[in-house]
Amino acid sequence: MIDLRSDTVTKPSPAMREAMAQAEVGDDVFGEDPTVNRLQDVAARLLGKDASLFVPSGTMGNQLSVRLHTKPGDEIIVEAGAHVVRYESGAAAGLSGVQTRWLPGARGVLEVDQIEAAIRPPDYHNPPTTLICLENTHNRGGGTIYPLDTIKAIRKMAAARSIAMHLDGARLFNAVVATGVPAAEYARHFETVTFCLSKGLGAPVGSLICADRERVVKLRRLRKMFGGGMRQAGILAAAGLYALEHNVARLAEDHAHAKRLAEALAGLPGVRINPAHVETNIVVFDISETRRTADEVLALLKAEGLLLVPFSPTTLRAVTHLDVSRDQIEQACAILKKVFSKLAA
Ligand code: TLP
Numbered sequence: 173m174i175d176l177r178s179d180t181v182t183k184p185s186p187a188m189r190e191a192m193a194q195a196e197v198g199d200d201v202f203g204e205d206p207t208v209n210r211l212q213d214v215a216a217r218l219l220g221k222d223a224s225l226f227v228p229s230g231t232m233g234n235q236l237s238v239r240l241h242t243k244p245g246d247e248i249i250v251e252a253g254a255h256v257v258r259y260e261s262g263a264a265a266g267l268s269g270v271q272t273r274w275l276p277g278a279r280g281v282l283e284v285d286q287i288e289a290a291i292r293p294p295d296y297h298n299p300p301t302t303l304i305c306l307e308n309t310h311n312r313g314g315g316t317i318y319p320l321d322t323i324k325a326i327r328k329m330a331a332a333r334s335i336a337m338h339l340d341g342a343r344l345f346n347a348v349v350a351t352g353v354p355a356a357e358y359a360r361h362f363e364t365v366t367f368c369l370s371k372g373l374g375a376p377v378g379s380l381i382c383a384d385r386e387r388v389v390k391l392r393r394l395r396k397m398f399g400g401g402m403r404q405a406g407i408l409a410a411a412g413l414y415a416l417e418h419n420v421a422r423l424a425e426d427h428a429h430a431k432r433l434a435e436a437l438a439g440l441p442g443v444r445i446n447p448a449h450v451e452t453n454i455v456v457f458d459i460s461e462t463r464r465t466a467d468e469v470l471a472l473l474k475a476e477g478l479l480l481v482p483f484s485p486t487t488l489r490a491v492t493h494l495d496v497s498r499d500q501i502e503q504a505c506a507i508l509k510k511v512f513s514k515l516a517a
Pocket residue numbers: 177178179180228229230231232234255256259307309310311340342343368370379
């Protein structure tokens with residue numbers, strides 16, 4: 173099976189497992205795990221922040237950040253396809269009691285005017301707008317890179333209104349590798365930034381929230397409250413350190429593989445995709461012209477040995493990652509060609 177369902181399916185390599193086996197550990201709830209502490213220092217430095225906190229998942233990173241920046245009854249502004257509201261099981265409402273305002277973006281990207289128009293004027297009928305969440309790269313947008321100038325404009329407007337900004341940077345390093353913009357240059361426009369080790373970076377578990385020291389102290393308490401305090405987590409942190417050292421620059425290969433898939437898909441009957449929109453490792457394409465549902469097409473692809481996921485009843489997503497070789501990408505292109513040509517015949 174060629175598994176392009178997500179970059180979350182990657183498995184730790186033998187060298188990563190060796191680093192995990194050798195990790196020095198301690199009780200991280202006491203702050204005594206040297207490997208976790210090292211990972212938190214490395215992550216903070218990379219993102220140009222004072223400090224960072226290791227958490228079990230990207231979802232927890234986002235939700236601790238929402239909780240940090242808001243009070244129950246506040247409103248937060250998000251893009252309509254953002255992970256924080258589409259795939260986190262209603263957590264912002266359930267765990268922080270906030271109302272979410274969903275704005276439609278262009279492949280996930282919101283413009284400053286759009287956000288500004290959605291901010292509630294101060295009036296006791298209105299919920300206070302206290303947080304803007306952006307996502308870079310944007311998953312449902314198709315791996316879109318958030319333009320730095322757009323982020324800067326949003327930041328300027330938000331700062332003037334004392335509204336905090338959180339970045340869901342689950343795939344921030346994909347944006348960094350694709351653009352050459354340093355992670356810290358993206359991060360400095362946000363109070364809190366999360367990134368995931370368990371996606372394209374290939375670690376089995378874990379994300380980091382990076383922020384100033386005072387916020388990290390508060391986040392640490394919230395992590396305990398949300399049940400995310402871990403003990404000898406150095407075994408996991410060692411995988412993260414290995415990932416940051418060995419698996420960042422190679423993300424460029426995943427991007428080239430995604431482009432190859434997009435170009436192959438663009439020539440197939442029944443498929444709609446603009447390869448120019450494939451900027452990183454995510455390929456989202458429309459299959460409505462096949463007049464088959466996403467689930468029907470997925471079953472046909474699976475029977476040929478290729479796994480993708482549905483993104484809507486008429487769109488599919490493929491994600492490239494470090495456990496898929498160039499040869500397997502060529503095989504995937506051949507399977508896609510076979511299935512879509514058969515459907516058209
Ligand atoms: N995304 C997963 C699914 O949940 C959809 C995937 O397969 O892409 N932010 C973004 C932008 C994400 O894409 C994800 C995971 C998360 C946060 C959550 O990370 P985890 O799974 O560690 O909670």
